[in-house]
Amino acid sequence: MIEQQIDELIAREGGYVNHPADRGGPTRWGITEAVARAHGYAGPMRELPRVEAEAIYRRLYWLRPGYDRIAPIAPRIAAELFDTAVNMGAGVAGGFLQRALNPLNRNARDYPDLAVDGQAGAKTRAALSAFLKLRGASGEGVLLTALNALQGERYIRLAEQRPANEAFVYGWLAARVG
Incomplete structure (x- = not known):
């Protein structure tokens, strides 16, 4: 289930963005620079690999808050x-x-x-x-x-x-x- 959710999310978020009004700064695949750095990515944000973004999404926004345990109850x-x-x-x-x-x-x-x-x-x-x-x-x-x-x-x-x-x-x- 989460793989499909991540694919849909990345499709909405798109590639590299650095909007001047966005306090989050540069993002790639919807991952902010601060989040990428906190999870060990040290390269340029324009080059954040999709597989790294997928891993961050899975770890930080699915497993850590426990939504994997809510999915069997209410997907x-x-x-x-x-x-x-x-x-x-x-x-x-x-x-x-x-x-x-x-x-x-x-x-x-x-x-x-x-x-x-x-x-x-x-x-x-x-x-x-x-x-x-x-x-x-x-x-x-x-x-x-x-x-x-x-x-x-x-x-x-x-x-x-x-x-x-x-x-x-x-x-x-x-x-x-x-």
């Missing part, structure tokens, strides 16, 4: 979390999941409220499982809608707080929300 949710983590950070993505699950638990009748700590750990997975057991496939769709709503709101807020981000809002909304 579409895991894919959405992966994409959000790449663009906003795993803590934000995990927090979105927890924030969405809390009001969907019918005042804690279906499963306990979650602390919104951004970690997709055992309690979050248990809540997700309980929600899906009760709501089924239609519930997964509703949860995806909630995750996308939170993501879209954050993009708008980022542009409101930093007008230079307006250069990216259309693309963010078009490629990542819904």
Whole structure:
């Protein structure tokens, strides 16, 4: 599953980019220079090998936050979390999941409220499982809608707080929300 997600992500992100309004600086395959350096890549960003980008995506945005353990429960949710983590950070993505699950638990009748700590750990997975057991496939769709709503709101807020981000809002909304 993750291989397809990475291929789709790299297709959206494209090759080398160094947009003047992007605080992340130069990127290749969607990997920022800071992330590449933190994971041992020392060469020019224009030459970051795709295989290295794939390894970073798998390690940092799939395995480390535990989305590989969410995928067997809810593959579409895991894919959405992966994409959000790449663009906003795993803590934000995990927090979105927890924030969405809390009001969907019918005042804690279906499963306990979650602390919104951004970690997709055992309690979050248990809540997700309980929600899906009760709501089924239609519930997964509703949860995806909630995750996308939170993501879209954050993009708008980022542009409101930093007008230079307006250069990216259309693309963010078009490629990542819904």
